[in-house]
Amino acid sequence: MNRLAGVTSPYLLQHADNPVDWWPWSPEAFEEARRRDVPVLLSVGYSSCHWCHVMAHESFEDEDTAAYLNEHFVSVKVDREERPDVDAVYMEAVQAATGQGGWPMTVFLTADAEPFYFGTYFPPESRHGMPSFRQVLEGVTGAWTGRRDEVGEVAGRIVRDLSERSLAHGSDGPPGEAEPAQALLGLTREYDEKRGGFGGAPKFPPSMALEFLLRHHARTGAEGALQMAADTCEAMARGGIYDQLGGGFARYSVDREWVVPHFEKMLYDNALLCRVYAHLWRSTGSELARRVALETADFMVRELRTPEGGFASALDADSEDADGRHVEGAYYVWTPAQLREVLGEDDAAFAAEYFGVTGEGTFEEGSSVLQLPGEHDDPRAAGVRERLLAARGARPRPGRDDKVVAAWNGLAIAALAETGAYFDRPDLVERATEAADLLVRVHMGPVARLVRTSKDGRAGEHAGVLEDYGDVAEGFLALAAVTGEGAWLEFAGFLLDIVLQHFTGEGGQLYDTADDAEQLIRRPQDPTDSATPAGWTAAAGALLSYAAHTGSEPHRAGAEGALGVVKALGPRAPRFIGWGLAVAEALLDGPREVAVAGPVGGELHRTALLGRAPGAVVAAGEAGGAEFPLLADRPMTDGAPTAYVCRHFVCDAPTTDPQALADALGAG
Incomplete structure (x- = not known):
């Protein structure tokens, strides 16, 4: 066992028995490199990363390669999900130097953590013009021993270039009406009218852009925005990216048609998409949207919930097939023969047509990814689906990354709380509450500073980053609205005070790490979405909601200052700042403050939660109760539950009529 044996990261633990003498990211690793006068190999990946597993098997499990690494390098392994700050800083350097990025990320550093050579996956033998990993190692060793001045010059120039990069954060104020309208035009130009979604292959679920489109339609009535959102959601729900048997979404589609997914399932994708489909149902009443929201929520609870009540990070893409090979998609794909084995001839023929399983296959080796190419409400399908799901459950299961990430659990809390409230599923609200309890109990210290991860109920060592604060606060605020428990509003306030004190810079810009966090070669800040909302705009949204609840001017000002970046980037890059645009919709709508003096879970409260006004905050409970500031001086009318929209x-004027409340929280 190497130095990774005692860590909490499942990804690092996968490498604990490698012959490579791995170090975790630590000052001691760089001191060792300085003492030995050798470079550092930084390898960054994550547990459900297919090519990370491939490179580990080909190179890091190889005795000869490991011996060379151990003699000539100090090797540092980083879980990008545990240390997104380290990943972000060096990925920026990789992309600047090579024009592309990805994982595994392979970077060579000096003992001062300055990068001088970059790459991603390297094969064990040279192929397709790509050098072998051993050739790269030998080349770096030769440069280090024979051309050290050149190495130092390159490293110094890279660090200077990174430190001199400035961010145009749009300090001339928050966005107005023009920016969302221009963003909508930009999305329309990039929209794939035949297949849904935006751009070409690979095609990722555009979760944050979909949320913007739904909010923009709710505020302005723009039918084109709703149509793009609804058609994209239907295309994904019918495609192979959605698990037609067990619910839940894979990470992305390798093709434009949503047919063949990259099979890993991430908590964050499913949390975001569960909420999008629930909001689509709220806007349209779509039965498909209702079904997908509930199935995705049930998938998260069934497959990702940990014994401590949190939610695990991911399921692997790979698992063992019938021949014992560890291959991608083995758990999910079917051949006609496998259908016949489970269902018999007649039902197998029905299932093949219903799910698009062909003799040629849509995936590898004649297998097919299940889709819904035709009608999806055939009553015969339920029994077939149930039998296939049971048979699939007997297959070797994909591995699970049991690490609990604060930010992603915040997203899951918001999704489960709202989905449970919309569809009368109190069990989902209970699961959201249990996850929130875990975050408070394990991830928040005595002064409400978050740690990024936990595993098996034990907090990790790494400080939370901005997305943790923003997404957890978002989850707590959603839970407060649904449960009527004001403690969740207070916890959100604790976290957002930390954002204002430790993550906020000049002109409203935000940083991904706190001002008292570990200092890297550059303090990372990125306002653009990746697979999750940017920490910058997630924090802005939570600050705005908290200000609407409490009337706090510092929180409102913090939100408006942060949203300057949406004014700058929204019209130019709407696909990459979708959450910021969604928050801007809430700002332009107020957001509306809804106080329901009356029973939590009553008709008026549920009506308020179902209101489509973008970013509306809801407080429900006893009139004049201390749980929420919005309930102060808001009495019931003649003893009847009463709603106030502000x-x-x-x-x-206050109303006791659910329909009048619904009208007040609709479009326009």
Whole structure:
């Protein structure tokens, strides 16, 4: 066993018995490199990364390669999900130097952590113009021993280039009406009208852009926005990217048609998409959207929930097939013969047509990914699906990354709380509450500073980053709205005070790491979405909601200052700042403040939660109760539950009529 044996990261633990003498990211690793006068090999990946596993098997498990590494390098292994700050800083350097990035990320550093050579996956033998990993190692060793001045010059120039990069954060104020309208035009130009989604292959679920489109339609009535969102959601739900048997979404589609997924399933994708489909149902009443939201919520609870009540990070893409080979997609794909084995001739023929299973196959070796190419409400399908799911359950299961990531659990809390409230599923609200309890109990210290991860109920060592604070606060605020428990509003306030104190810079810009966090070669800040909302705009959204609940001017000002980046980037890159655009919709709508003096879970409360006004905050409970500031001086009318709808704390006439409340929280 090497130095990774005692860590909490499942990804690092996968490498604990490698012959490579791995170090975790630590000052001691760089001191060792300085003492031995050797470079550092930084290898960054994550547990469900297919090519990370491939490179590990080909190179890091190879005795000769490991011996060379151990003699000439100090090797440092980083889980990008545990240390997104380290990943972000060096990925920026890789992309700047090579024009592309990905994982595994392979970077060579000096003992001062300055990068001088970059790459991603390297094969064990040279192929397709790519050098072998051993050739790369020998080349770096030769440069280090024979051309050290050149190495130092390259490293110094890279660090200077990174430190001199400036971010145009749009300090001339938050976005107005023009920016979302321009963003909508930009999305329309990039929209794939035949297949849904945006751009070409590989095609990722555009979760944050979909949320913007739904909010923009709710505020302005723009039918084109709703149509793009609805058609994209239907295309994904019918495609192979969605698990037609067990629910839940794979990470992305390798093709434009959503047919063949990259089979790993991430908590964050499913949390975000569960919420999108629930919001689509709220806007349209779509039965497909309702089914997918509930199936995705049930998938998260069934497959990702940990014994401590949190949610695990991911399921692997790979598992063992019938021949014992560890291959991608083995758990999910079917051949006609496998259908016949489970279902018999007649039902297998029905299933093949219903799910698009062909003799040629849509995946590898004649197998097919299940889709819904035709009608999807055939009553015969339920029994067939149930039998196939049971048979699939007997297959070797993909591995699970049991690490609990604070930010992604915040996203899951928001999705499960809202889905449970919309569809009368109190069990989902309970699961959301248990996950929130875990975050408070394990991830938050006595002064409400978050740690990024935990495993088996034990907190990790690494500080939370901005997305953790923003997404957890978002989850707590959603839970407060659904449960009527004001403690969740207070916890969100604790976290957002830390954002204002330790993550906020000049002109409203935000940083991904706190001002008292470990200092890297550059303090990372990225306002653009990746597979999850940017920490920058996630924090802005939570700050805005908290200000609407409490009337706090510092929180409102923090949100408006941060949203300057949406004014700058929204019209130019709408696909990559979708969450920021969604928050801007809430800002332009107020957001509306809804106080329901009456029973939690009652008709008025549920009506308020189902309101489509972008970013509306909801407080429900006893009139004049201390749980929420919005309930102060808001009495019931003649003893009947009463709702108050306000903007900037200026209120419409109170109402006891659910339909009148629904009208007040609809479009326009």
